[in-house]
Amino acid sequence: MRIVRASHDGRIVFGVVDETDVVVLAGDPLFAGFDTTGERIPLSQVQLLAPVIPRSKVVGIGRNYAAHAAELGNDVPESPLVFLKPNTSVIGPGDPIVLPPESTNVHFEGELALVVGRVSRRVAKADALDHVFGWTIANDVTARDLQQSDGQWWRAKGFDTFCPLGPGIETDLDVADVLVETRLDGETKQSGSTKDLIFDIPTLVEHVTAAMTLLPGDVILTGTPAGVGPMVAGQTVEVSIAGLGTLRNPVVQG
Known part of the structure; x- marks a missing residue:
């Protein structure tokens, strides 16, 4: 559905x-x-529009593909690396990604995202998928220069328009091995499968809910494959996931 x-x-x-x-x-x-x-x-x-407006939060997972960690010179984390994006960063399909004047190096990061369907606290891995309402596409837009200079990620990940979601929510999808691709002006930049996630979906749900309660409508971004790179005004970025369609957003200068 x-x-x-x-x-x-x-x-x-x-x-x-x-x-x-x-x-x-x-x-x-x-x-x-x-x-x-x-x-x-x-x-x-x-x-x-964005298929869901999170009531409280978007939870991001960093470095969850080994090749992506390596391309940025980072080690593979020993446990899920969690950060937050504000719900005000969410936009929908076709909405512009606005490049802020504070950054000169904004990257695309295509990802599979899950939408939480129930109040979730200390969920065991065996029960994790029972708490998932459905699946959508995300672009975890990141100001890479600010991420590096700030030493933590709230600003680099949190600008308005930095979390495109859509185009819909699919409630029936096997996400164990689906292809995640990102294209910039039609040129494929990222192509990776969810089978290569370092920490699988149940592990992510268990880890996150051990620390914080997730509410219906909250979103978890599951990580991005290798191939991330910069966008400039006038370009169009598309993230496609088999079974979910394509999330397309133009890029403009703020």
């Missing part, structure tokens, strides 16, 4: 994609379930 959040006729709706239509839901599926209103809107007539 593919769920989208969309704008149509001056209102924002959640819906299930049914071939060429969006079947409108009665409310937010994270809280109201999947009751439909009976209304159908052609998919071509809606503007897709």
Whole structure:
């Protein structure tokens, strides 16, 4: 089931994609379930938005592919390396990534992301997938120069527009081995499989929820494969994941 959040006729709706239509839901599926209103809107007539606006946080995982850690000269972490992105960094498909004047080296990082479906605290690995509502695509935009100069990551990862999500949420997807690709102006820059994650999804959920409670709508970014690099104004970045589609965003100067 593919769920989208969309704008149509001056209102924002959640819906299930049914071939060429969006079947409108009665409310937010994270809280109201999947009751439909009976209304159908052609998919071509809606503007897709970020499929979820996290109520509290986006949790990022750093260096979760060995090749990506190596390309930046970093060791593979002994346990998941966790950071936070504010919910104000979230944008949707087609929205511009705004390059801040404070940075001259902003990178794309295509990733698989999971959307939390239940209040989750101290979740065991064996139960982790029961707490996942679904899967989406993310671009963990990073001001690499600020990440290096600051010594910690809140600013480098946290600018407004630095967390594109979308285009929808897929609730039924086996993510054990899916291809994650990033293209810049049509040229493939990243291509890696989730089978190469250093820490798998259940391990990430267990590790994060041992420290903090995750709420419905929170998002975990699972890490990026090798091939990250800079974007400049006027370019377009696309992240594609098999079974999830493509997240496309233009890049503009702030």
